[in-house]
Amino acid sequence: MNQLPTLPEFPDEVVTEAHVRFTEPKGLGGKAALITLDNGFDHNRPNSYGPAGIQKLWDALDEIDAEEDVKLIAVTGKPFIFLAGADISAMPHLETHEQAKAMGQAGHALYRRLKDSSIPTFAFVNGVTLGGGMELALHCHYRTIVPTAAAIGLPEVAIGLIPGWGGTQLLPNLIGPEKAAQVVLRNPLNQNKMLKGHDAYKLGIADAEFEAADFLERSLEWAVDVVNGETTVERPEIDTNSWDGVMAAVEAEVDERTHGASPAAKRAVELLRLAKDAEFDAGCEAEDVALADSMVSPECKSSLYAFDLTRKLAKKPAGAPKKTLAKDVNKVGVIGAGLMASQLALLFARRLEVPVVMTDLDADRAQKGVDYVNGEIDKLESKGRIDKVKAGKLRGLVSGTDDKSVYGDCDLVIEAVFEEMSVKKSVFAEVEPLLHDEALLVTNTSGLSISEMGSDLNKPERLVGMHFFNPVAVMPLLEIIPTEKTAEETLATAFVVGKKLKKTCVKSADRPAFIVNRLLGRMLGEVARAVDEGTPVEVANQATDPMGLPMRPFELLGLVGAAVAEHLVTHLHEDLGDRFPLSENQKRMAESKEPVFEKGSNGKFALTEHGKSLLQQGDAALTADELHERIVNGLAEEAGLMLQEGVVEGPEQIDLAMIMGAGFPFWLGGLTPYLDRIGAAEKANGKKFAAGLK
Numbered sequence: 001m002n003q004l005p006t007l008p009e010f011p012d013e014v015v016t017e018a019h020v021r022f023t024e025p026k027g028l029g030g031k032a033a034l035i036t037l038d039n040g041f042d043h044n045r046p047n048s049y050g051p052a053g054i055q056k057l058w059d060a061l062d063e064i065d066a067e068e069d070v071k072l073i074a075v076t077g078k079p080f081i082f083l084a085g086a087d088i089s090a091m092p093h094l095e096t097h098e099q100a101k102a103m104g105q106a107g108h109a110l111y112r113r114l115k116d117s118s119i120p121t122f123a124f125v126n127g128v129t130l131g132g133g134m135e136l137a138l139h140c141h142y143r144t145i146v147p148t149a150a151a152i153g154l155p156e157v158a159i160g161l162i163p164g165w166g167g168t169q170l171l172p173n174l175i176g177p178e179k180a181a182q183v184v185l186r187n188p189l190n191q192n193k194m195l196k197g198h199d200a201y202k203l204g205i206a207d208a209e210f211e212a213a214d215f216l217e218r219s220l221e222w223a224v225d226v227v228n229g230e231t232t233v234e235r236p237e238i239d240t241n242s243w244d245g246v247m248a249a250v251e252a253e254v255d256e257r258t259h260g261a262s263p264a265a266k267r268a269v270e271l272l273r274l275a276k277d278a279e280f281d282a283g284c285e286a287e288d289v290a291l292a293d294s295m296v297s298p299e300c301k302s303s304l305y306a307f308d309l310t311r312k313l314a315k316k317p318a319g320a321p322k323k324t325l326a327k328d329v330n331k332v333g334v335i336g337a338g339l340m341a342s343q344l345a346l347l348f349a350r351r352l353e354v355p356v357v358m359t360d361l362d363a364d365r366a367q368k369g370v371d372y373v374n375g376e377i378d379k380l381e382s383k384g385r386i387d388k389v390k391a392g393k394l395r396g397l398v399s400g401t402d403d404k405s406v407y408g409d410c411d412l413v414i415e416a417v418f419e420e421m422s423v424k425k426s427v428f429a430e431v432e433p434l435l436h437d438e439a440l441l442v443t444n445t446s447g448l449s450i451s452e453m454g455s456d457l458n459k460p461e462r463l464v465g466m467h468f469f470n471p472v473a474v475m476p477l478l479e480i481i482p483t484e485k486t487a488e489e490t491l492a493t494a495f496v497v498g499k500k501l502k503k504t505c506v507k508s509a510d511r512p513a514f515i516v517n518r519l520l521g522r523m524l525g526e527v528a529r530a531v532d533e534g535t536p537v538e539v540a541n542q543a544t545d546p547m548g549l550p551m552r553p554f555e556l557l558g559l560v561g562a563a564v565a566e567h568l569v570t571h572l573h574e575d576l577g578d579r580f581p582l583s584e585n586q587k588r589m590a591e592s593k594e595p596v597f598e599k600g601s602n603g604k605f606a607l608t609e610h611g612k613s614l615l616q617q618g619d620a621a622l623t624a625d626e627l628h629e630r631i632v633n634g635l636a637e638e639a640g641l642m643l644q645e646g647v648v649e650g651p652e653q654i655d656l657a658m659i660m661g662a663g664f665p666f667w668l669g670g671l672t673p674y675l676d677r678i679g680a681a682e683k684a685n686g687k688k689f690a691a692g693l694k
Helices: 051-065 088-093 097-115 132-139 167-175 177-189 197-203 212-228 240-258 263-274 280-295 298-313 339-352 363-382 388-397 404-409 421-434 488-500 516-533 537-542 553-560 562-576 584-591 609-613 624-645 651-662 671-677 680-685
Strands: 017-023 031-038 070-077 081-083 121-125 128-130 142-145 332-335 356-359 398-401 412-415 440-443 463-468 477-481 504-507 597-599 605-607
Touching: 017 051, 031 051, 031 081, 031 212, 051 070, 051 097, 070 081, 070 212, 081 132, 088 298, 097 132, 097 280, 121 132, 121 212, 128 132, 132 167, 142 197, 142 212, 167 177, 167 263, 167 280, 177 197, 177 240, 177 263, 240 263, 263 280, 280 298, 298 651, 298 671, 332 339, 339 356, 339 363, 339 388, 339 398, 339 463, 339 488, 356 363, 356 404, 363 388, 363 398, 388 398, 404 421, 412 421, 421 440, 440 488, 463 488, 477 488, 477 651, 488 504, 504 651, 516 537, 516 553, 516 562, 516 584, 516 624, 516 651, 537 553, 537 624, 553 562, 553 597, 553 605, 562 584, 605 609, 624 651, 624 671, 624 680, 651 671, 671 680
Parallel strands: 031 070, 070 121, 081 128, 121 142, 332 356, 332 412, 356 398, 412 440, 440 463, 477 504
Antiparallel strands: 017 031, 463 477, 597 605
8 A cells, every 4th residue: 555755743733634435426337436625614714734634635545445446536625615735834844854845745645646546536626726736636637627716826936935746747738838837927926816717727727617506516427427438538739849938938027027036936937847858756856855945945934924914914904993883885985087086986886886976077077987987897797707797787886977966875985086185185175064974084195194184174083094006906905094083983994895895904004105105115215316326227226126026116117107206205205304305307207298108018117218318317326236225224214113103003014015015025025024134124223123033
């Protein structure tokens, strides 16, 4: 009988059982062995594997081997969950390279039994399937899937790891290197994007899809037909001639995306390249080494901290009042009908499914906002993300008018007008008398004083800030900002609504630019200062590369626009002083009548020739390393001051906000641990932030 390799000795947090059931389906002429993975909890606690879980599946396969007349083996999961891979909470127990390598070898040995089985093996993917869960399915000979299954993917690179149980070797040989790179690299590096079940089917990861209502029955019938030869599974032949070229392009893309700051992404590229010609055993051995290297790396430890942040703090935001204090929101008003306002209207309608009304200066402008929303709904329907009925419902929920009396029965009214204090105060003065007594008044300001904004309100306790990031549908962060006068019921409602909008909510004090924009403003201020002094733009643009941010400084400036950036820095300079320097170069760009940024064929923004001609520089050029040191010391100082001012309750909130709002990579663990590790925190503040990492 097969022997499972020796596993590290530490307990699973929760053991995932592997229950075996034998049936005799009609037409099979023998037995079907169905293994159900189940950790005993509901869908809120996904199945995952530590040493004990691995042993349970091994024992289940032993039980099947001992049974006579088994014609097919199938693995499925508890309701809505297949398998979410290795138990993240177990990883801190892996202190040595040998222990980490043993976990990789055990996973390979276990799954190899499914791949090499003389009896046909099937994965009935009924829900969440991540990491080692997808690799289990890939080792089976055939796969069915529920089209609505959520969270399908190989997210390891996002947390400083590599798919280490066969994924890098099996997937490219199943669906091709280009599609495999999408799953292994692009999706994890794109805010850890997941596939739906139907997406996985279209990629060729699954062979058949069946609806959830009778998924298990249909899957078993299909499996019987496959075993009997009544159904033939055809898979396209992989073009190996283009493999090297594809991987060269992927490598360049990953280097550009991570700026060399992700060792795991680099190793994943190497493994996908290896999968072209390597024997499967050799590929698995390479995975074992790469997985062990990554598991004991600083990037993995950092990622575990970041993972913990997003899992725990995102679910229970610091400073949020009791949910029971929240008021019902049955209708939403949006002041304005421009791009930001229209995005907000769509988000509220889609997530809350309540009427949303927009107003603007005239009916035509309001209708343009509605037209934008309807156009976005059309796109969602055409892509199959919503059905025709849902699309029709959403269109019926959103309306526009120039008559602000429609706000009279709204429970929440949010402004999305020009970022100028006088404009916002004027709008609030006009709208507040129209609201009922319990209605919330919300500002979407990106950094103006909310206290000042509400200084003339009759009921300042109803005012709260909800700062959404652009694009609204994509960016997961929502900064929630109360004033000293904001009522607990108002604040509680903002948090409950934010959660319903599927945003990660972080509370901020009412201080200039709040959290993310204040820190990005400090970073861009240091870059602008260096360019003014004489640092070439190309050099300045590379200074943030060690932080692995999704955009370099001038790409970010091009995205937000020179005028918006100048507006932000001006306010920060006025409020916080010379730490946020005014730049004559930036001012000239903001005031230019000609475009100063353009989007290249790679989708990234860069200065136009006209923009470059506006630069007037000194002769004190810095190297990229010297500017990087300035930037990180400045960020460490600013984060320290934010903590002293009570902008947030602790460094963890800074880290969560920067991960979710600025794309700070998981594998660096958040801003403050990074500043701790490189010594910037101690240099700027005399001590470490010590937010989860030493």
